[in-house]
Every structure is written in C-alpha cells, then in structure tokens.
Amino acid sequence: MSTILVTGGSGFIANHILIRLLSQGHQVRTTVRNINRAADVRAMIHEGGIDPNEGLFFFVADLEQDQGWAEAVAGCDYVLHVASPFPAQAPQHEDDLIIPAREGTLRVLRAARDAGVKRVVLTSSFAAIGYGHPEQHLPFDETTWTNLDSPDVTAYAKSKTIAERAAWDFIAHEGGSLELSVINPVAVFGPVLSADYSSSITLIYNMLTGKLPSCPKLYFGGVDVRDVVELHLHAMTHSAAKGERFIAVAGNFLTVRDVARTLKMGLGHAADKVPNSESPNWLVRLTALFNPTVKQILPELGKFKNATSLKAQERLGWQPRSSEVAIIASAQSLIQLGLLKKAKPD
Structure with a gap:
C-alpha cells in the first residue's frame, strides 16, 4: 500500500477520493486550512461508509502560505492536488482567484519534488480547455486550451488555465x-456527503427547491464524482498517464433543461418544483443586469459545446456511468440527508 497526500480534504471531490483510498487500505494524508475542519472531513468519510479514524492523517497547510507543505508530503509516494479556490460569487478582482490557484499549485509541486514524490495528479478543470472560443460543433479534447485573450473568460476559468499551465511549465523546467x-x-x-458539496450540485438543489424558476439555455458536461475519483486513481499509477491530461466527462454535453427532464423522470413527485420551461435568452440577459451571478453565464448562453473522454477511455480503460445516473444520485442524496430543508451554505 502507498502513502498518498490528498490536498483540500474538505472538498467534494477530495472527500470521495479519501473514501476510496482508505477503502483500498492506503495510508492517507490530507490537508486542511484549519484543523477544526478535520471533524467535518471525518464526518463526511463516516457518511461514506468508511472508518475515518483508521489510516487518515491531517496536516494544516494553506495554498497561500509555504508552511506545512514540506511536512505534509514527506514520505509520500503520490500527491493528488485537488484543492483550489472556487467561490460562490465572482471575486472583486480576478487575481484573488488566479494567484492562490497558481502559487498554491507551484507550492505543492515544489514540495513534492523536494520530497521525492513519484507523481502528482492535478485536478484542473474543463474550464482550462473549452472557454473563450467561438461556438464549435466538434467536441473539445485535451489538445485545446482556454483562450485567455478572450474578454469573456471568467476569473475562475483563468485561474484553472493559468494554474495548469504553470504546473506543466514547472515540470518541464524544474520538476526533476x-x-x-x-x-x-x-x-x-453524484452522492453528496454533507451540505458541503460542489457548486454543480447547487444547480440540482435550486431545481428541487424551486429556486430556479426556468432553465437558461446553457450547454455543459456532467460526470459522477465516483468516476472522477477512479480517473484520478488511474492517472496516479498508470504508465500511460505520465505527462498527460484527461477530460472527465460522461457522454455528450447537456442543457439545464436536460437536467430538469432527468430529475422529473427519475424522482416523480420529489421533482414537482423542478422547472419545465426554458428561459428565452433575452430574459436571462435582462436578469443579468441585476444579478452578478447570472451575468457570469452570459458569454456561454445559447452557445453549443461538447467534449470527449475518448482519450481516458482508450488509454486508461476508464468507463464512466452516465451523467443521468450521476444527476439522480445527487438528488437522492440531497433528499436522504434532509438537505433540501436547509438553506444552502455560502
């Protein structure tokens, strides 16, 4: 069994990774910015059916500070760098996202190199691939990078693109x-373990609680968190993953209305508040005048896009479950944990 560090253990993807690694018997470490978050992480792991007190060790480390990283990676075989800032609202200045994402990634890579870690798996995003481009009908693949010269690219997409490019540049010139x-x-x-879940699942929450009255015409890919975990583990050890990037997507892209249809078909009366209609683009643009969150989606409104995970399937043998299964799993877990009765935390 290996010793593996997973950064940002309180995050949605990271927590599912911790559960999977612990179930395999690895010695697992994770970082939190505040040690008080350790109890929350343990609770989520327990919800996932794993004893959080066996084989899991916590280290305090912040993406914006050097302290703690050397200790966290010492003696590790692999590092899964999942932690990255992702605020609910657009930051006042894009550097508030870009700098921590880039510098945090470089801190982890330097510490891993100095500790003799074999491989780092970085959780980037499709945001580093498919934004700032004209509408295209060919699916995006791993050869494409988000166009940072486009004025339509959000601060989050910039942060993921810049951080990933910095990682590849570090490996090329300083990685040893x-x-x-x-x-x-x-x-x-996919299944949530607490109220601390991904921003993607906030869409499901808003649909089930009636907070989304109609569906904007947006195209986006879906994937189950359990399959994202499996792809990370493939990338950690598979020889064909060295020096490669892999899109994690299940099937073709969806629209928000597709998600609504999936919920209504799969949940019956539990989806009574899910919207049936699609918002005309002009209404979304009008709403954006008063809602900064809605304003962020305007560059992608009505713009068809798609992506392929063929590379991961062919090279690593990755076989994801359908996005429909992932959507229903999200909804069912929100219901089972009673989270629809509670306000979504910021």
Whole structure:
C-alpha cells in the first residue's frame, strides 16, 4: 500500500477520493486550512461508509502560505492536488482567484519534488480547455486550451488555465524526476456527503427547491464524482498517464433543461418544483443586469459545446456511468440527508 497526500480534504471531490483510498487500505494524508475542519472531513468519510479514524492523517497547510507543505508530503509516494479556490460569487478582482490557484499549485509541486514524490495528479478543470472560443460543433479534447485573450473568460476559468499551465511549465523546467498527470472534469455530480458539496450540485438543489424558476439555455458536461475519483486513481499509477491530461466527462454535453427532464423522470413527485420551461435568452440577459451571478453565464448562453473522454477511455480503460445516473444520485442524496430543508451554505 502507498502513502498518498490528498490536498483540500474538505472538498467534494477530495472527500470521495479519501473514501476510496482508505477503502483500498492506503495510508492517507490530507490537508486542511484549519484543523477544526478535520471533524467535518471525518464526518463526511463516516457518511461514506468508511472508518475515518483508521489510516487518515491531517496536516494544516494553506495554498497561500509555504508552511506545512514540506511536512505534509514527506514520505509520500503520490500527491493528488485537488484543492483550489472556487467561490460562490465572482471575486472583486480576478487575481484573488488566479494567484492562490497558481502559487498554491507551484507550492505543492515544489514540495513534492523536494520530497521525492513519484507523481502528482492535478485536478484542473474543463474550464482550462473549452472557454473563450467561438461556438464549435466538434467536441473539445485535451489538445485545446482556454483562450485567455478572450474578454469573456471568467476569473475562475483563468485561474484553472493559468494554474495548469504553470504546473506543466514547472515540470518541464524544474520538476526533476517528478511526474505529472492532470484531470479536467466538467460539472461534477453524484452522492453528496454533507451540505458541503460542489457548486454543480447547487444547480440540482435550486431545481428541487424551486429556486430556479426556468432553465437558461446553457450547454455543459456532467460526470459522477465516483468516476472522477477512479480517473484520478488511474492517472496516479498508470504508465500511460505520465505527462498527460484527461477530460472527465460522461457522454455528450447537456442543457439545464436536460437536467430538469432527468430529475422529473427519475424522482416523480420529489421533482414537482423542478422547472419545465426554458428561459428565452433575452430574459436571462435582462436578469443579468441585476444579478452578478447570472451575468457570469452570459458569454456561454445559447452557445453549443461538447467534449470527449475518448482519450481516458482508450488509454486508461476508464468507463464512466452516465451523467443521468450521476444527476439522480445527487438528488437522492440531497433528499436522504434532509438537505433540501436547509438553506444552502455560502
């Protein structure tokens, strides 16, 4: 069994990774910015059916500070760098996202190199691939990068693109024997373990609670968090993953209305508040005048896009479950944990 560090253990993807690694018997470490978050992480792991007190060790480390990283990676075989800032609202300045994402990634890579770690798997995003481009009908693949010269690219997409490019540049010029693989997920759905879940699942929450009255015409990919975990583990050890990036997407892209239909077909009366209609683009643009969150989606409104995970399937043998299964799993877990009765935390 290996010793593996997973950064940002309180995050949705990271917590599912911890559960999977612990179930396999690895010695697992994770970082939190505040040690008080350790209890929350343990509770989520327990919800996932694993004893959080066996084989899991916590380290305090912040992406914006050097302290703690050397200790966290010492003696590790692999590092899964999942932690990255993802605020609910657009930051006041894009550097508030870009700098922590880039510098945090470089801190982890330097510490991993100096500790003799074999490979780092970086959780990037489709946001580093498919934005700032004209509408295209060919699916995006791993050869494409988000166009940072486009004025339509959000601060989050810039942060993921810049951080990933910085990682590849570090490996090329300063990495020594350290290997790098990168996972680029689309919108991540799947079973939630607490109220601390991905922003993608907030869409499901808003639909089920009636907070989304109609569906904007947006295209996006979906993937189950359990399959994102499996792709990370493939990328951690598979020889074909060295020096490669992999899009994590299940099937073709969806629209918000597709998600609504899936919920209504799969949940019956539990989906009574899910909207039936699609918002005309002009109404979304009008709403954006008063809602900064809605304003962020305007560059992608009505713009068809798609992506393929053929590379991960052919090279690593990855076989994801359908996005529909992932969406229903998200909804069912929100219901089972009673989270629809509670306000979504900021």
